Amino acid sequence: MNNVLKGIEPKNVMKYFEKLTEIPRGSGNEKEVSDYLVDFAKKRNLEVIQDKALNVIIKKPATKGYEKGKSVILQGHMDIVCIKEENLDGTYIADLGSSNYVDTFEKRVDPMGEDYYWLSGRTTEEFSYNTDIWAVNHNKVALTPLKIDLTNVSQKEVIQKILKS
Numbered sequence: 001m002n003n004v005l006k007g008i009e010p011k012n013v014m015k016y017f018e019k020l021t022e023i024p025r026g027s028g029n030e031k032e033v034s035d036y037l038v039d040f041a042k043k044r045n046l047e048v049i050q051d052k053a054l055n056v057i058i059k060k061p062a063t064k065g066y067e068k069g070k071s072v073i074l075q076g077h078m079d080i081v082c083i084k085e086e087n088l089d090g091t092y093i094a095d096l097g098s099s100n101y102v103d104t105f106e107k108r109v110d111p112m113g114e115d116y117y118w119l120s121g122r123t124t125e126e127f128s129y130n131t132d133i134w135a136v137n138h139n140k141v142a143l144t145p146l147k148i149d150l151t152n153v154s155q156k157e158v159i160q161k162i163l164k165s
Helices: 012-021 031-043 132-137 153-164
Strands: 047-050 055-058 091-093 101-109 116-122 141-143
Touching: 012 132, 031 047, 031 055, 101 132
Parallel strands: 091 141
Antiparallel strands: 047 055, 101 116
8 A cells, every 4th residue: 555644543544545546447448447446345345336328336234223313425537538648747735726617518428328318617716826636637646634614603693592592
C-alpha cells in the first residue's frame, strides 16, 4: 500500500479507500474497480449486482434491531478524472467553487437498449482563480480542504420562537 491515507481515522475504513487509490480507473476504464467492489461484497456475503455497464449495487441488511428504520443509500463514482503527467501544472490549494448552470436534459440509451434522460448543462460564468473549478480547468490538482456542516442556520430563529411560545 502507498500509505496515502496514513494517520487518517478511522483506519479500519480508510484501508479500503487506500486500496481504491491503487486501482487505475480513468473514465471508460472502470472494470478493475467494478470487479474489486463486487469481490468486496461477495467476501462479506452481501447482495451485489453488477450490470453490463459495470455499475455496481451492493445491498447490506439493516443491523439487528433497526430493520424498521429508514434505508440509507450511498452513491459515488468509481472513475476518476485523469490528466497526463506531462500536462499537469502543479497543485493548487483552492476554495470550493460553485457555479450556476443552464440545465439541459439529454436523451440517451443505456447498454441494455433502454432510453433514459441525463441531466447535464453548462456553466454560465467564468470561475474565480481561487476555486477548485478554476484549478482543474487549468490542469492543476485542486486541494480543497472541506468541512461538512449541515446546520440550517436560517432555522435557528424559527426554532427559538417555537420554544418560547
